[in-house]
Amino acid sequence: MQQGLIPERQPEEFTDMRSDPNHRTGDDDLFAGGHGGDAIDVTDDLVADLRRAAGETSLRVAPDVRHVHKGRGAVSNREGRFESQSRVEIDDGWGSLEDLPAKPARQEIVDATRRVITRNQSPDVPFDRSINAYRGCEHGCIYCFARPTHAWLGMSPGLDFETRITYKPDAAICLVNELAKPAYSNNPTRPVAPINMGTNTDPYQPIESTRRITRQLLEVLSDCNHPVGITTKGTLIERDLDILASMASRNLVHVSISLPTLDHELSRTLEPRAAAPRRRLKTLRLIAQAGIPVSLLMAPVIPLLTDGEIEKLLKLAAQAGAESAGYVLLRLPLEVRDLFVEWLQVHHPDKASHVMQLVRDTRGGRDYQSAWGVRQRGTGDYADLIAQRFAAGRRRYGLNTRQSRLDCSQFVPPVAAGATTRQLGLFDGATG
Numbered sequence: 001m002q003q004g005l006i007p008e009r010q011p012e013e014f015t016d017m018r019s020d021p022n023h024r025t026g027d028d029d030l031f032a033g034g035h036g037g038d039a040i041d042v043t044d045d046l047v048a049d050l051r052r053a054a055g056e057t058s059l060r061v062a063p064d065v066r067h068v069h070k071g072r073g074a075v076s077n078r079e080g081r082f083e084s085q086s087r088v089e090i091d092d093g094w095g096s097l098e099d100l101p102a103k104p105a106r107q108e109i110v111d112a113t114r115r116v117i118t119r120n121q122s123p124d125v126p127f128d129r130s131i132n133a134y135r136g137c138e139h140g141c142i143y144c145f146a147r148p149t150h151a152w153l154g155m156s157p158g159l160d161f162e163t164r165i166t167y168k169p170d171a172a173i174c175l176v177n178e179l180a181k182p183a184y185s186n187n188p189t190r191p192v193a194p195i196n197m198g199t200n201t202d203p204y205q206p207i208e209s210t211r212r213i214t215r216q217l218l219e220v221l222s223d224c225n226h227p228v229g230i231t232t233k234g235t236l237i238e239r240d241l242d243i244l245a246s247m248a249s250r251n252l253v254h255v256s257i258s259l260p261t262l263d264h265e266l267s268r269t270l271e272p273r274a275a276a277p278r279r280r281l282k283t284l285r286l287i288a289q290a291g292i293p294v295s296l297l298m299a300p301v302i303p304l305l306t307d308g309e310i311e312k313l314l315k316l317a318a319q320a321g322a323e324s325a326g327y328v329l330l331r332l333p334l335e336v337r338d339l340f341v342e343w344l345q346v347h348h349p350d351k352a353s354h355v356m357q358l359v360r361d362t363r364g365g366r367d368y369q370s371a372w373g374v375r376q377r378g379t380g381d382y383a384d385l386i387a388q389r390f391a392a393g394r395r396r397y398g399l400n401t402r403q404s405r406l407d408c409s410q411f412v413p414p415v416a417a418g419a420t421t422r423q424l425g426l427f428d429g430a431t432g
């Protein structure tokens with residue numbers, strides 16, 4: 001058996017990945033021969049040759065390597081846009097294609113990046129800075145537009161995105177050091193503003209239950225009175241209600257619960273490791289009952305599959321205690337488009353072409369529009385109708401209040417020092 005090639009790209013913020021023993025590029029569980037099918041690295045031409053040969057001889061090649069993995073969203077591990085080579089599984093004569101792993105396990109990979117606050121200038125989002133302690137997300141939502149970031153890391157935006165999760169063990173220490181810099185609080189062009197968590201990967205995905213990095217970050221932010229916004233699909237946020245309630249009493253936190261559907265069966269394949277829809281509504285209720293301002297985020301609205309639920313979702317969210325609501329129309333940038341179409345063909349073959357036609361209706365005839373200003377809500381009659389229904393529902397259920405501004409004036413810079421982490425007790429109770 002031949003093993004995989006190590007990706008050549010090494011982005012600035014991902015310095016130690018290959019030197020980390022947890023980064024098992026060479027024994028990829030998904031495709032290594034130890035699980036049955038042999039994997040070889042091949043060019044696109046060779047893939048075509050292999051498939052041609054398979055048609056002409058008894059050689060068996062996995063058809064596009066599509067499998068429904070229980071508890072996973074993507075049905076393939078297709079290469080990212082930067083890869084010059086493809087991988088294909090061939091039967092080595094032992095009937096081994098049938099032995100491919102049914103359930104790829106999570107790998108945890110250290111990310112030794114020293115910076116944790118990421119800045120953005122997008123006019124589409126109401127924040128200019130964010131923290132993502134994890135990359136990749138085990139919730140595995142097939143529509144997740146963070147998937148293409150895994151291609152940048154040399155991993156697949158498909159199954160790799162939801163199984164090979166990077167984490168920043170020193171994120172809290174790095175945050176202390178960044179907030180302590182005079183330039184952070186004395187920058188006239190970028191004054192102190194809320195930091196958002198959950199903008200790219202979910203801060204309460206399963207790995208957080210043992211790594212506890214999100215909780216450590218919240219402890220830092222709470223200790224120095226720094227405001228934070230959180231978006232999640234995870235019930236694990238309930239663990240941190242103590243910190244969040246304390247921050248809410250100082251007007252320092254806002255939470256958005258992301259919930260695109262109430263349909264349990266649809267959710268099971270659409271976002272396989274996120275909490276069940278009704279369970280997420282319960283989380284929303286508990287957050288509201290703890291006195292923490294909370295919103296519903298219907299993200300994404302998927303034409304034909306979920307757009308019929310707008311009014312019901314708004315009603316139930318309002319009853320659970322949400323004070324506002326927002327939505328994002330389905331976005332299919334880069335590799336997400338093919339992964340989503342693949343998922344549609346496997347799970348909703350009867351609706352696939354209709355869904356994609358409606359998607360194109362909202363995107364000027366294409367599968368995706370990336371321009372600022374339209375990528376969140378789309379364009380055209382269908383997109384306008386969704387916007388009108390959402391606005392009417394918000395009014396009807398009292399969810400049209402603007403989120404109140406979090407208070408940035410209380411921020412007190414922490415002291416940057418190695419001892420600071422011990423003073424703050426950052427690692428008390430950490431189990432990772």
Ligand code: SF4
Nearest residue numbers: 137139141144201202
């Ligand atoms: S929970 Fe959010 S970050 Fe995670 S896969 Fe789903 S959409 Fe992506």
